[in-house]
Amino acid sequence: MIQSAKTLSGDLELKAEVCVIGSGAGGAVVAKELAEAGRDVVLLEQGGHYTKEDFTQREEEMMPLLFEDMGQRATDDGAILILQGRNIGGSTVHNLCYCFRTPRPIVEKWRREEGIVWTYEELIPSFERVEKMLHVQPIPESQVNTLNRKIREGCEKLGFHGIVAHHNRVNCTSSGFCILGCPFDAKQSMALTYIPAADHAGARIFANCPVEKLETSGDRVARVVGHIADELGSIRGEVRVDAQVVVLAAGAINSPQILLRSAAAGRRNTQVGKHLHLHPSVLLAGIYDEDIYGYLGIPQSYYVDEFIDLERNPDSGYLIMPIFGFPVATAAQLPGFGRTHAKLMRLYHRMVGILVLLHDQSEGEVRVDSHGRVRIRYHLRPEEQALMAEGMRHCAEILFASGAKEVVVPYYREPLWLKPGDDLSVIDGRGCRPGEIPLASTHPQGTCRMGEDPGRAVVNSWGKSHELRNLFVADMGLFPSSLGAPPQITTAALADRVAHFIIEHWKTLLA
Amino acid sequence: MALESLQRSVTRRQLLKLSALTVGWVSLARLGLPATPLGAQWRGAYRLQVLKPHDAAVLVAVMERMVRGDDDALPPVKKTHAVETVDWALTFASPDLQTQARWLLRIFNWSPLWVLWKPGCFVNLTVAQQDECLQRWSDSSLGWVRAGFLALKNLSVLGYYSQDETWSVLHYRGPWIPRPRRVGWAIEQGGEQ
Numbered sequence: 001m002i003q004s005a006k007t008l009s010g011d012l013e014l015k016a017e018v019c020v021i022g023s024g025a026g027g028a029v030v031a032k033e034l035a036e037a038g039r040d041v042v043l044l045e046q047g048g049h050y051t052k053e054d055f056t057q058r059e060e061e062m063m064p065l066l067f068e069d070m071g072q073r074a075t076d077d078g079a080i081l082i083l084q085g086r087n088i089g090g091s092t093v094h095n096l097c098y099c100f101r102t103p104r105p106i107v108e109k110w111r112r113e114e115g116i117v118w119t120y121e122e123l124i125p126s127f128e129r130v131e132k133m134l135h136v137q138p139i140p141e142s143q144v145n146t147l148n149r150k151i152r153e154g155c156e157k158l159g160f161h162g163i164v165a166h167h168n169r170v171n172c173t174s175s176g177f178c179i180l181g182c183p184f185d186a187k188q189s190m191a192l193t194y195i196p197a198a199d200h201a202g203a204r205i206f207a208n209c210p211v212e213k214l215e216t217s218g219d220r221v222a223r224v225v226g227h228i229a230d231e232l233g234s235i236r237g238e239v240r241v242d243a244q245v246v247v248l249a250a251g252a253i254n255s256p257q258i259l260l261r262s263a264a265a266g267r268r269n270t271q272v273g274k275h276l277h278l279h280p281s282v283l284l285a286g287i288y289d290e291d292i293y294g295y296l297g298i299p300q301s302y303y304v305d306e307f308i309d310l311e312r313n314p315d316s317g318y319l320i321m322p323i324f325g326f327p328v329a330t331a332a333q334l335p336g337f338g339r340t341h342a343k344l345m346r347l348y349h350r351m352v353g354i355l356v357l358l359h360d361q362s363e364g365e366v367r368v369d370s371h372g373r374v375r376i377r378y379h380l381r382p383e384e385q386a387l388m389a390e391g392m393r394h395c396a397e398i399l400f401a402s403g404a405k406e407v408v409v410p411y412y413r414e415p416l417w418l419k420p421g422d423d424l425s426v427i428d429g430r431g432c433r434p435g436e437i438p439l440a441s442t443h444p445q446g447t448c449r450m451g452e453d454p455g456r457a458v459v460n461s462w463g464k465s466h467e468l469r470n471l472f473v474a475d476m477g478l479f480p481s482s483l484g485a486p487p488q489i490t491t492a493a494l495a496d497r498v499a500h501f502i503i504e505h506w507k508t509l510l511a
Numbered sequence: 512m513a514l515e516s517l518q519r520s521v522t523r524r525q526l527l528k529l530s531a532l533t534v535g536w537v538s539l540a541r542l543g544l545p546a547t548p549l550g551a552q553w554r555g556a557y558r559l560q561v562l563k564p565h566d567a568a569v570l571v572a573v574m575e576r577m578v579r580g581d582d583d584a585l586p587p588v589k590k591t592h593a594v595e596t597v598d599w600a601l602t603f604a605s606p607d608l609q610t611q612a613r614w615l616l617r618i619f620n621w622s623p624l625w626v627l628w629k630p631g632c633f634v635n636l637t638v639a640q641q642d643e644c645l646q647r648w649s650d651s652s653l654g655w656v657r658a659g660f661l662a663l664k665n666l667s668v669l670g671y672y673s674q675d676e677t678w679s680v681l682h683y684r685g686p687w688i689p690r691p692r693r694v695g696w697a698i699e700q701g702g703e704q
Contacts, residue, residue, distance in 0.1 A: 057686035060596050060673035061693045064603035072608070072665070078658045175687050183688050232602055295683065327683055331578065331668035337645055338580030345672070346584070349682035373607075412657065413650055435654060 005208035005230040011238040016042040019224045019243035024090020026475035026495040027249030028190035033499035035201035046210035047086035055181035059328040062180040075376045079434030083442045089191030096300045097167040098486035099136045105310040114451030114480040117461040126493035134168040134188045145297025154402035160306040174297045214262040220470045221246045245470045252444040252477040260368045276364035277482040278441035283355040286399030287406040294324035318391045323353040335415035356391030359484035388432035393424045448477035463498035474498040558701045561601040561609045566616040572634045576641045577667040586676045593670035599694045
């Protein structure tokens with residue numbers, strides 16, 4: 001049984017062998033694996049617990065429930081919107097189900113640069129366990145929607161390489177509401193797979209319990225401290241969990257926040273919160289003469305990997321992907337206002353959205369200010385701005401090659417309205433500067449990174465803290481560099497490794 | 512972007528300074544005097560949870576020019592529950608964010624003084640002047656003013672394009688499974704959740 005603010009009353013004082021903080025792609029896996037291994041697990045999730053009955057398929061209702069800060073979290077300069085889940089299942093409840101294994105060259109880079117001790121081959125059993133639980137399978141051709149077909153058609157004409165991806169959906173109805181929570185339970189999110197399994201194995205799961213900090217005693221975490229807060233943020237009680245092992249899996253923005261709030265004076269790993277990568281993305285829209293109805297069907301099934309070759313260069317490149325939004329999200333992204341904007345919105349059903357997702361070397365940092373609020377700084381290097389602009393030009397080429405009559409590049413000031421035959425190098429000229437065009441991130445990562453050198457990393461190759469003997473991290477913060485691919489499977493597989501390390505070394509950890 | 516960015520890029524001190532420079536809004540507010548002219552008040556049956564009645568009146572005017580812009584095929588903002596929806600959604604925001612949303616609407620309403628050098632509030636301008644005011648915010652060389660414009664735009668589209676009445680124009684079919692609207696229930700209850 002999953003408890004929430006609706007069922008909890010008063011303060012919560014718990015003892016457990018393991019306390020897992022966060023229930024997304026990392027925390028859910030750890031909770032299930034440890035509970036099935038016989039450990040007494042408490043899982044705390046800051047957001048609510050929602051099921052298909054709660055998913056109303058309406059943006060204005062789901063955004064406040066499923067996303068951090070109502071979907072308005074952003075970098076300090078406001079230039080990059082950061083979308084993260086906050087509910088049982090984390091971002092896996094709203095994600096678009098791309099399933100990629102960690103690219104082998106990225107694992108090799110991590111081994112080479114940060115001394116990661118395991119190999120790609122050693123990660124394979126974790127991939128297999130995770131993929132089995134999430135029912136990962138190829139997306140059938142019949143479920144590639146019109147929007148994705150348009151992008152594939154453009155790529156084929158241009159000779160760009162692309163692939164129909166794998167996903168974690170079962171009996172998908174192609175309703176297209178994935179990002180607002182699947183009302184048909186087709187999406188195999190953590191909330192439908194690992195969380196019920198953890199629950200079945202005896203884990204005690206608490207929603208609406210944001211964690212404030214960890215209290216330490218010597219070189220161990222002694223207690224997890226937080227509160228019970230309802231949907232509107234009203235505090236209903238305190239939460240204190242005394243645990244022998246603590247696993248932090250609150251995501252790459254919230255996990256470092258908790259650590260930074262917890263750090264005793266003079267005792268703080270200087271790498272906490274640093275090395276933030278965002279996989280920043282920028283989108284364009286193509287307008288067609290025919291009806292597309294981009295909101296219908298699986299939103300992302302095809303992707304373009306022509307411009308990323310991690311074997312040759314594991315440090316650079318970008319993916320091109322389809323994207324589409326419901327009316328509110330689309331209206332927020334389209335340029336202008338008033339009549340111009342309304343005119344564009346009338347073409348909503350004839351639009352194709354396409355985005356560039358950067359494998360970023362640019363870095364940022366998560367900090368906590370004197371008021372305890374999160375601060376997110378990120379600097380997109382000029383050479384990577386140019387790379388994103390190059391990607392935007394290729395996106396425009398793809399849209400025109402598949403028959404777009406107009407392409408909109410949504411710069412805030414003087415957006416570009418391109419016609420077939422226009423010189424597309426104008427996009428390179430305008431560039432992709434933060435603050436001048438909408439940028440977004442759905443993959444913040446790297447803020448508690450793995451590595452064997454405590455001077456460069458927060459945790460070791462198994463997610464174990466270099467500072468605190470009974471603390472582990474198991475979320476996207478672990479990544480020592482940008483992943484260069486959608487992160488769901490990598491996050492879950494790394495969490496699986498963390499869990500099995502804890503299981504195998506349980507007695508040592510308690511010593 | 513939106514409110515979160517405004518919150519970070521504009522400090523409370525900056526906002527205070529700005530409003531004090533324009534019309535002494537802060538002083539008026541402290542004295543409990545109306546921050547908007549008489550008549551520019553929200554008069555819906557829904558009891559506002561976050562916004563004040565004069566904030567809601569400003570939001571109606573902003574939405575009308577921001578998203579509808581005289582497109583007769585789209586329903587007038589006042590004939591929808593767009594403002595109620597924004598107010599309802601803001602109940603999920605942090606207290607800081609709620610405060611900044613109110614401040615933004617108040618400062619924007621008085622901004623014609625320093626944007627257009629015209630006396631009066633946004634709600635009382637002609638349509639052409641309102642459009643010019645929005646354009647100046649949109650094109651401002653000051654990053655935080657542009658962030659304010661984007662925050663207003665995000666609030667506007669959130670309220671307006673979440674209304675079923677706008678969807679037929681977009682050829683958007685809406686939810687597959689009819690479910691009771693959470694916001695709809697709140698509106699029927701007059702704002703109580």
